[in-house]
Amino acid sequence: MSMAVSDIHIGPNIQLFKMDEIDWVNVGKPGLFYKPARVDLETGEFLGLFRFDAFTESGVHQHEDVGASYILSGSVTDYSGSFTPGCVGINPPGDTHDAYSYDGVLITSRLEGSSIYPPKPDELQAIHPGAHREIFKNMGRARDPIVVPYKLLDMAVSPDMPDGIILRTLYDYAGTSHDFRMCSLHFDPVTEIPEFLTKGGLDIFVIAGDLDVSGMAAKSNQFVTVAAGSTAALKSRFGCHILTWSENPVAFSGADIKDPFGF
Known part of the structure; x- marks a missing residue:
């Protein structure tokens, strides 16, 4: 199921999304939210904002498709380093990590697909729309070099x-x-x-x-x-x-x- 939220049309093909008029979606896990301009809950395709409150983690997950993001405020950290305001964050397919925010973070993102979380008996409360539980695929030791904090202005x-x-x-x-x-x-x-x-x-x-x-x-x-x-x-x-x-x-x-x- 896909949907666009609070959109204004200029002709049939151009839409405006005022993000301050769209409600945050609490995914069920305390401190994790997303705010969609466009989201497909089946495929995990997404355009919008993500928010972590302070001292919140995503949980270990593996990206099934590309996530291309930009840090607007705050910071988020994984084992490759800390992503701070002005940083670009790229997660190619297969990238596996646990993201943690010490001070809270606001991120703008486009996702081409969702993420896998490890099999567990409890209900999945994931920040990624369309996420599901499954055994991770093709776990390798080397991480794609694109997954490092780099500044837009650099x-x-x-x-x-x-x-x-x-x-x-x-x-x-x-x-x-x-x-x-x-x-x-x-x-x-x-x-x-x-x-x-x-x-x-x-x-x-x-x-x-x-x-x-x-x-x-x-x-x-x-x-x-x-x-x-x-x-x-x-x-x-x-x-x-x-x-x-x-x-x-x-x-x-x-x-x-x-x-x-x-x-």
Whole structure:
């Protein structure tokens, strides 16, 4: 079962999700919550926010598909180190760990699937939507090198962007079944990306500032989703910082512009 929550439509294919108007879902385990813009409780696909209260752990789990996240506030720690504000957190398929937060944490995430938790007789109370109990698969000693705390601002800036746009590709989904991109975009004031056509889905989270998506106003702590086959244009009046998850390169009509979402 999939659902989108508290959405505003601009045409049939662009939606806005005001996260401060969406309730937190308590998963049953004290201190663990999620807040969905989009969630499928069968497949575990998810777009939204996760929250750990202080001194809370996820429990040991194994990711069945990619989780691509960004730390908004607080911190969360596992055996690879501590993920603090401004850190990107990537969990490829098969990544197995127990996440613990000493001071609480707020995370924005897109999950392509759910997680496995060890078999136990008690009811599963997991922060990952669609999680289930099963014996872990393919446990190896080596962890994917992508699973380390790294700062967004330490990533290289991509060349050939329009004036006033700073693009950083944060994750290219290499070695997975997806050819997606997770990126960061900084817009200077009075900057725009002209109209483009999406070939796959495009998800946007506004970290800070103002973003206009084809006439729809979005601001901090809001998601915008653009469906495949849609036309959209992005601009900012006062400047903004956004995260994007893009499933395919976009196409521009009559403009020689490099794909602004990491392809």
